[in-house]
Amino acid sequence: MWFFTSPKIAFGEDSLEQLSTVEGKRVLVITDPVVSKLGMLELVLNELKKEPRAIEVFDQVEAEPSFENVEKVAAVASRFQPDLIAALGGGSCIDAAKGAWVLYERPDLKLDAVSPMTKLDLRKKARLVAIPTTAGTGSDATWVAILTDKAQNMKLDYFASRELVPDYSILDPRFVLKLPKEATAYTGLDALDQGIEAYVNQWRNDFADGLALRSIQMLFEYLPKAFDDPDDLQARQKTQNAATMSGLAFSNSQVGLAHATGHALGAIFHMPHGVAVGISNPYVVQFSSRDAADRYSDIACVIGIREESAQKATEMLVGSIKRLMAHLKTPLSLHEAGISQSAFDDNVGSLIEQTNRSTCTFVNPRVPDAEEIRKLFVCMFEGKPANF
Numbered sequence: 001m002w003f004f005t006s007p008k009i010a011f012g013e014d015s016l017e018q019l020s021t022v023e024g025k026r027v028l029v030i031t032d033p034v035v036s037k038l039g040m041l042e043l044v045l046n047e048l049k050k051e052p053r054a055i056e057v058f059d060q061v062e063a064e065p066s067f068e069n070v071e072k073v074a075a076v077a078s079r080f081q082p083d084l085i086a087a088l089g090g091g092s093c094i095d096a097a098k099g100a101w102v103l104y105e106r107p108d109l110k111l112d113a114v115s116p117m118t119k120l121d122l123r124k125k126a127r128l129v130a131i132p133t134t135a136g137t138g139s140d141a142t143w144v145a146i147l148t149d150k151a152q153n154m155k156l157d158y159f160a161s162r163e164l165v166p167d168y169s170i171l172d173p174r175f176v177l178k179l180p181k182e183a184t185a186y187t188g189l190d191a192l193d194q195g196i197e198a199y200v201n202q203w204r205n206d207f208a209d210g211l212a213l214r215s216i217q218m219l220f221e222y223l224p225k226a227f228d229d230p231d232d233l234q235a236r237q238k239t240q241n242a243a244t245m246s247g248l249a250f251s252n253s254q255v256g257l258a259h260a261t262g263h264a265l266g267a268i269f270h271m272p273h274g275v276a277v278g279i280s281n282p283y284v285v286q287f288s289s290r291d292a293a294d295r296y297s298d299i300a301c302v303i304g305i306r307e308e309s310a311q312k313a314t315e316m317l318v319g320s321i322k323r324l325m326a327h328l329k330t331p332l333s334l335h336e337a338g339i340s341q342s343a344f345d346d347n348v349g350s351l352i353e354q355t356n357r358s359t360c361t362f363v364n365p366r367v368p369d370a371e372e373i374r375k376l377f378v379c380m381f382e383g384k385p386a387n388f
């Protein structure tokens, strides 16, 4: 059975005001040290205080949150007993909140025991509102949280459940205005890849297709504008909306191989998710085009590429992605990202193993074997086309 899941989404200028209407007498705000210092936490607290409520703040979420970090948040939740959890921040904060929410409601569960097959029975104690401060992961609209298992030096990518889709997502453009240029670039590339992979993977469907195509179109148009002029409110708003649309698209479809390689690169080389996925994207399009050129040519079409041959249109799409990355000054290869030959050689075995195990790999339009994954990583490292 397939059904489309979405939070209630408030969007546009001053949409934060919707927060004061969300029910909750005890609110746990989960954020990170950077966001809490930029004045955004204050805006959220002021809005929450329009109603009488008890409020607790946890502001120590780490980047790419580990199990231990999530357990710390959960300990605060079980002490404070919130009936509303407000996640304020990028994907890391929202994902940590999702993890802590599960442990708070289900202390009998371990994080690595949660998968789409687990019945969680959430919302007996609290609901979740997400207020993203990046325009990228779309975690405010998705059913998944990416948590890092430090003991195994890998990212868990099956911590997912329909029940984890937040109840509310609030997309107020004020919250992304302060996003630094570099983070604007790489979180935007993550959103772009999510849109592309949602559209081509084996679980694609009509409902996700529409959101995916429009998010891709909006990102090609507005991401360079948001990067060039960080104060361009329209560009900020459009990229913010596009990121959540890409999240909705892939959460109701899936991502694919670029997310599998991206998670492996992130876990092993500690690269930000958007950088790792951004680098992977054009190589995975080239590799997958043998089995999905017609889908990639649809994408090429919505960004204005007019070409009859689907294969040629796909090549032109790859060119457009690379030009966008060059505009955003993000690395086009692992070598450009600062990975040395010896670091690559030492870790390529683990990269292959983690990619091979990822659920994102099995839904890619072309499913690689281990040798093909190795070749793909070599192409990504050297910056050579993945035409094999």
Ligand SMILES: [Fe+2]
Residues within 6 Å of the ligand: 137, 190, 191, 194, 259, 273, 277
């Ligand atoms: Fe992503």
